[in-house]
Amino acid sequence: MSTPAWILETFAAVMVLVAEVSAGQVVIARAWTRRGGAGAGIAVSQLLIGIAMTGILVSGLSILPNAVWEVVFAIMTALFAWCLWRENRGRAAASVAHGHYAPHLAHSAAMLYLFAAMAGPSAAGPGGMSGMAWGSAGGMPTLHAPVLALIFALLLIAFTVHDLDRQAGVDGYFHAVGRPLVPAGSALAAAAAEPVALRHTAQADAAETARPAEPVAYTAERLLLSPAVVKGCQVTISVTLAFIMIIMI
């Protein structure tokens, strides 16, 4: 017997939610105008990972062939590796693991491995599409080089506990996004510019006071860009990706 389909579908539903939240962040950040900077780039990567993982977990929701995803995640891996290198130039090697881009590099590299390790003829499903359902007839599909899968799973678990241990907001991305979208000096601007956990009490009080007058769009923006949501997406992706790695060993 395989891992029950409803468990895979539950994880897929969570990834759809992550993809939706990431899509909202992309829209708010106006990624196509490059105003969102790093935060928008990360949201785009999380959107793609969410879509790809949904297709892995439920084959019916797969929208692209494995080969295309391999190219996408190869580009993303290279991009985040470059960003991480640029961010940590001149710093100690140990600081690389704490870099803002480190978990996203791990996610992208893990996705690249996932699609590459499933890409063999025996694992490819109808039309070369990814997805676990095509393995259900004879059990779960397995990955080539399972030691790599285990290493990636351990790495993702390490990032999960590391991210959970940190206060929400210390990553700092999306702070730049909030500023141009909200009136300068408003409580919302302060909320978007600073992590919730570290916000000064007076500012928090001001934000609470101002809430009834805030347009609905601003409230949604603040929710989607809140440190807790950003961290939640990151942790959810790490856990789900580790889950996939482990059950496909």
Add this chain to the structure above:
Amino acid sequence: MIGLALGRDRVRRWAPIGATTSPGTDARRVLQLILAATWLLDGLLQYQSSMYSTMFGEMIGDSATGNPGVIASPISWNAALVEHHLVLLNTVFATIQLLLGLGIAYRPTVRVALAASIAWSLGVWWFGEGLGGVLSGGASPVNGAPGAVILYALLAVLLWPADRPGVTAPFVAARAVGAPVARLLWLLLWGSLAYFALTPANRAPQALHDMIVSMTGGEPGWVTALENHAAAVLDHQGLTASIVLAATLIVIAAGVFLPPPLARSALILALVMAAFIWVFGQAFGQILTGGATDPNSAPLLALLALAYWPPATAASHAEGSASQPDEKSA
């Protein structure tokens, strides 16, 4: 990184925006996070397809063998229950372990999660692992005695986020329970492992050889080769190997009572022993076979050894003892 944290027992209070670590990330918090990661791994392993087969119920049922009736009966009842409601119960088990890991990693819930992990571990130790074979005569330090899951409970107690007022603990494990109790627990654990190494079942000429060979099923070729090589070395050497193993374990058990330099040597020996057991005796917890419920006992023994590591200076440790304001207020 762990070594650095243990050496300095570093403390950071409220970090500025953009900082990369959390407040109060001292040695104990690092060890708590490793424990959290292990629980997370356990939870994810429990979702594997093999756990949704009859193998899981049979594995639980097998742990009743050799135990006294009062211990065995509840295990058999649990095994039957799991076999009848396999999908539901295994999913619940996996999710609980996943939540324990997430709970320990998230500071506001660390106490609740650690307390829950103690209760869960004790339940699984009895109903799922048959007390680790301690009473059945099948326990061996090589095959995971005294049961991996009881080590989670022990770690949760030793890493509990509290400090004894007015006392400077000589190592992390002593911060919550005090040095005498922590040392006694260490002696009890490693002393019992030395005893198990010398039981008739484990000192038989082929006992260790057969135990290691049994680990090769379903493993990748390179792991099988490692195991076969180790088994060949131990062929008909059961008694000698058991005596050497027991002597080493006794040295480790006594090590924490020695002055810090010698204690560190004993702890290094414990780490090396744990590594050897994990690689050659436990085949990396058999994780690569897709049928493991946990990484087995050796990584937890190593984590315990790190919890007993004396810090470089007493001053830096005293600083560490004053940390974790968020945990205290939780």
